[in-house]
Amino acid sequence: MFAETADYIKTDNVPGASWRNSTPYTSRSVQTIEHGASLFFQGDDAEYVFEVVEGVVASYSVLADGRRQVHCFFFPGDMLGLTPDAVYHANTCSIGKSRVCSIPRAKLMQIAKERPEIAAKLFESATAQLVGMQDHFVLLGRKCAQEKVASFLSALGARYATEGADTVTFRLPMTRSEIGDYLGLTIETVSRTMTKLRIAGAINLPNPATVEVLSRRRLERLAGDGAGY
């Protein structure tokens, strides 16, 4: 969505080699982020706003004793690093290798002042994330393990599904640990729940990283969403 905006910004204003993980500046403001590498940490100066171009990036918080909560997985087209001030409020890490487009935040905010359609896109991106987060509240606060996992796989499946087909096969980019930290479960519970879904005939697991949704409809029913209003 904003990948093209980056080009609007003169690249000679973009400082190079400013990455905590020493990812080289590529001169097209698109960086390749290695598996596990971070775009930024909580408390860092918010120098850039990012758009995922390829791969997946996770944002998360950690409590003092190590408990971790993944807030969100960002997929291609998603913006991250949006903050109300000039500081990041979460940590990030790349799930597998990913490519992100970086846009200097101050510059972008400046441009937003001149071009209303850019400001509107930023607002739309932020509010779309707000809406997405609401479903996740319901999941975390009110769903049981089976509903959580079914919801997760269902949502991920929808991303890869072809129109009309009731089955999907896709590769899970994230580990059980990351899934658990996203769903508020332990890795053991995630694993057990997935086998349960497999035994129930809702999915197949040719290998731990590959999910075959046998019936999207059924999985959605197991997700417990029904027609909430």
Place this chain on the structure above:
Amino acid sequence: MFAETADYIKTDNVPGASWRNSTPYTSRSVQTIEHGASLFFQGDDAEYVFEVVEGVVASYSVLADGRRQVHCFFFPGDMLGLTPDAVYHANTCSIGKSRVCSIPRAKLMQIAKERPEIAAKLFESATAQLVGMQDHFVLLGRKCAQEKVASFLSALGARYATEGADTVTFRLPMTRSEIGDYLGLTIETVSRTMTKLRIAGAINLPNPATVEVLSRRRLERLAGDGAGY
């Protein structure tokens, strides 16, 4: 924050009597919302953006079987009804009597195009909500009952606290049921946990609706946040 913006909008453009709960249009675009009344429901056309002027408003989702999750409590100064499209994505209800300022959404978006500082405020409001929601993810996904309740009371206490004082007394505007639906707990667990906090000497409960935080510092420690990074 936006209360003044409402005045920028010519009031003769604001349709009256458009409220689902038949709240009368007051000609100053500030409505009084009765206890339990709703500003809007999920799926409604997003005619207005609101700013809470007084009282508290909750937004929530409901699953088909009645399980409810409160996403957020909106206090004076908070905006609600921000959406990426023209539809509301959550339900709302007033906690006790409240007063809200309503701003026609289309009009506001139009104004945002002409006045960058308004667009910036909208963006800031949306992203500030994003940041606030992240802490709530941690609470819902990774905290135990005691930490949840302590976090909640601590946050609420901070809102009423006076600079430097380690104690606060305030009135809980919401019921145990609403607190439970916000924290992902049952009313019984909320009640039990509050008693535990009382016995532990962290708070006092002169009556069910009044909380006296005896030590904000201690309550914060019980909230489990420590120095997450």
Place this chain on the structure above:
DNA sequence: CGACGGCTTGATGATCATCAAATAGGGTGG
């Protein structure tokens, strides 16, 4: 004064976390 709704407290049980161990898959070095 009595009834109602919200809150508290108690008893029990289900779900999920924890601890522990076995298995499988992928990558590395011989």
Place this chain on the structure above:
DNA sequence: CCACCCTATTTGATGATCATCAAGCCGTCG
């Protein structure tokens, strides 16, 4: 190319936390 190792995942056993069911309490309001 194969053997090995390391890590992720799966599976099992046990226990803690919190939900559920149930009853009693308290303040409010008619």
